[in-house]
Amino acid sequence: MDTVLEATDLTKDYEDFSLRGVSLTVRRGSISGVFGPNGAGKTTLLKVLAAQAPVRSGKVRLLGQTYETSERDLKNRVGYVPQEPTFYPDKTATWHARFVAPYFARWDGAGFYSLLETFRVNPLKKVKHLSGGQKKLLSLAMALSHGAELLILDEPTAGLDVVHRRSLLDRLRALAADGSTVIVASHITDGLDEIAEDVTFLHDGRVVLHAAADDLMTRWKWVHYKDGSLDRAIEGRFATFRRQPFGNRGLTDDFPALREAVAPALASDDARVEPASLEDILLSFVKEA
Amino acid sequence: MDPILRRSSFFYVTALVTYLGLMGRFMLTRDWTAFELIPLFLPVWLISGMLASEHDERYAFLRTLPLADRAVVRTKFTLILSFVSAAWLLMTAVAAFRTGDGVATPPTLVYVTLVCATALLVGALYQIGIWRFGIPVMFPVIGVSVAAGLALAVIHVANLKYRDEWPALSQVGLVEWLGGAPWVSSAVIVALALWAYRALMRFGVRVKAASEAHL
Numbered sequence: 001m002d003t004v005l006e007a008t009d010l011t012k013d014y015e016d017f018s019l020r021g022v023s024l025t026v027r028r029g030s031i032s033g034v035f036g037p038n039g040a041g042k043t044t045l046l047k048v049l050a051a052q053a054p055v056r057s058g059k060v061r062l063l064g065q066t067y068e069t070s071e072r073d074l075k076n077r078v079g080y081v082p083q084e085p086t087f088y089p090d091k092t093a094t095w096h097a098r099f100v101a102p103y104f105a106r107w108d109g110a111g112f113y114s115l116l117e118t119f120r121v122n123p124l125k126k127v128k129h130l131s132g133g134q135k136k137l138l139s140l141a142m143a144l145s146h147g148a149e150l151l152i153l154d155e156p157t158a159g160l161d162v163v164h165r166r167s168l169l170d171r172l173r174a175l176a177a178d179g180s181t182v183i184v185a186s187h188i189t190d191g192l193d194e195i196a197e198d199v200t201f202l203h204d205g206r207v208v209l210h211a212a213a214d215d216l217m218t219r220w221k222w223v224h225y226k227d228g229s230l231d232r233a234i235e236g237r238f239a240t241f242r243r244q245p246f247g248n249r250g251l252t253d254d255f256p257a258l259r260e261a262v263a264p265a266l267a268s269d270d271a272r273v274e275p276a277s278l279e280d281i282l283l284s285f286v287k288e289a
Numbered sequence: 290m291d292p293i294l295r296r297s298s299f300f301y302v303t304a305l306v307t308y309l310g311l312m313g314r315f316m317l318t319r320d321w322t323a324f325e326l327i328p329l330f331l332p333v334w335l336i337s338g339m340l341a342s343e344h345d346e347r348y349a350f351l352r353t354l355p356l357a358d359r360a361v362v363r364t365k366f367t368l369i370l371s372f373v374s375a376a377w378l379l380m381t382a383v384a385a386f387r388t389g390d391g392v393a394t395p396p397t398l399v400y401v402t403l404v405c406a407t408a409l410l411v412g413a414l415y416q417i418g419i420w421r422f423g424i425p426v427m428f429p430v431i432g433v434s435v436a437a438g439l440a441l442a443v444i445h446v447a448n449l450k451y452r453d454e455w456p457a458l459s460q461v462g463l464v465e466w467l468g469g470a471p472w473v474s475s476a477v478i479v480a481l482a483l484w485a486y487r488a489l490m491r492f493g494v495r496v497k498a499a500s501e502a503h504l
Contacts (some may be wrong), residue, residue, distance in 0.1 A: 050353070051352075052349070052352050052353070052504075053501055054498060054499050054501075071355075071357045072355045072356065072357060073355070074355075075353070075354065075355035075356070076355045080353050082349065082353070085350075086347045086349040086350045086504075087347060087350055088296075088345065088347050088350070090345070098292075099292045099296070100292075100354055102291075102292060103292075103354045103355050103356055104354075104355060105355070142353075
């Protein structure tokens with residue numbers, strides 16, 4: 001496996017929050033989703049990965065290098081979109097492009113303006129007059145205009161309308177197909193679950209799950225069944241279980257192991273199986289915690 | 290030209306031009322008290338320029354660029370040093386020029402250097418304070434400092450004018466003594482100030498890299 005990012009045992013403390021021993025590995029050319037409820041530590045983790053915030057302990061190795069020795073080179077190869085992008089409010093996107101161009105080794109001015117056009121962001125409008133979504137798109141345009149091999153995007157779809165969100169997801173998929181690596185964080189799955197190939201769930205500053213999305217989809221299933229059609233012992237194996245008047249339902253984190261036990265009920269139409277969404281899985285972890 | 294330097298220098302140049310335009314010209318036309326008082330306003334102007342520049346600075350944006358904190362610190366410190374150096378050079382030149390007609394004396398040259406060295410180090414400390422604590426915390430601190438600096442300068446001016454026994458800072462014993470060899474003294478003061486400034490710059494790199502308050 002060609003690893004682009006390797007974070008080991010990252011620890012960071014704020015007054016009311018701590019990132020506690022987070023480790024993460026990201027494959028080249030993959031789209032990795034970091035999900036979790038508000039305050040789980042997603043933004044802090046991404047800030048640390050993008051060298052926006054110092055850590056108390058732990059190590060980040062990106063593209064075979066570390067920020068300690070190669071910050072400038074790494075930041076040329078990493079595009080970061082913060083949760084709330086910051087710009088000089090009295091300046092335009094054009095001014096910002098002129099400002100950043102000398103710093104990036106591979107700044108693509110034409111590409112930047114083309115992206116702004118696609119995103120329908122007026123390059124001559126002062127940033128303070130742009131909407132939150134447009135600022136996000138401006139930040140994305142910058143991150144995508146210097147040939148970054150790794151994109152670290154904090155809630156990239158937040159504040160975007162459905163058209164731009166869809167266009168962004170398609171673009172991210174295309175970038176990954178071209179060999180770029182994408183890490184996205186979000187507190188809602190909001191379409192990102194469709195494109196994420198690897199999934200990391202954070203809760204309360206810890207990684208509670210790190211797995212391939214396909215593997216999750218294979219293992220995590222909802223089982224709906226009539227009361228009495230399944231052995232009571234099986235109910236204890238559900239991650240989430242609810243007894244309801246018109247049929248029970250349980251969320252299993254290991255359906256292949258349960259398949260045989262459920263088969264008779266499935267055959268007699270007393271049970272049916274449905275795929276679980278990332279949101280369902282995330283919620284089960286949050287409830288468990 | 291470095292874009293950060295270009296953007297920030299606007300505020301420093303404006304502060305320098307207004308300082309020299311409003312006050313510096315008195316050194317050319319007034320008596321010795323101009324050399325006593327005008328340099329005292331230098332730290333106030335420097336910090337005002339810094340405040341204007343830092344108020345609009347977007348360090349979170351800069352941190353996303355391929356730019357180490359060390360480079361940002363060096364740029365900001367270069368601005369402070371350039372401001373003080375320009376003011377020092379012009380005031381020293383005018384003082385040297387006016388020694389001819391007896392308005393400025395050798396201790397005046399030392400005094401100007403001492404005030405500029407103090408302004409340089411105070412400016413550096415405030416800049417580091419902004420990185421460590423952020424503008425919202427430092428804004429009132431700097432505001433009070435500027436107001437206090439102005440008030441002290443005004444009190445000094447008033448006392449100098451109306452009280453014969455009030456000491457002129459440019460004529461205290463140490464300054465007079467250093468004025469015995471003004472160019473040597475000035476060179477030593479400049480060297481010491483630059484040495485301390487360099488140490489503060491290194492400290493500033495560590496502070497800025499470890500802090501998120503200014504982002």
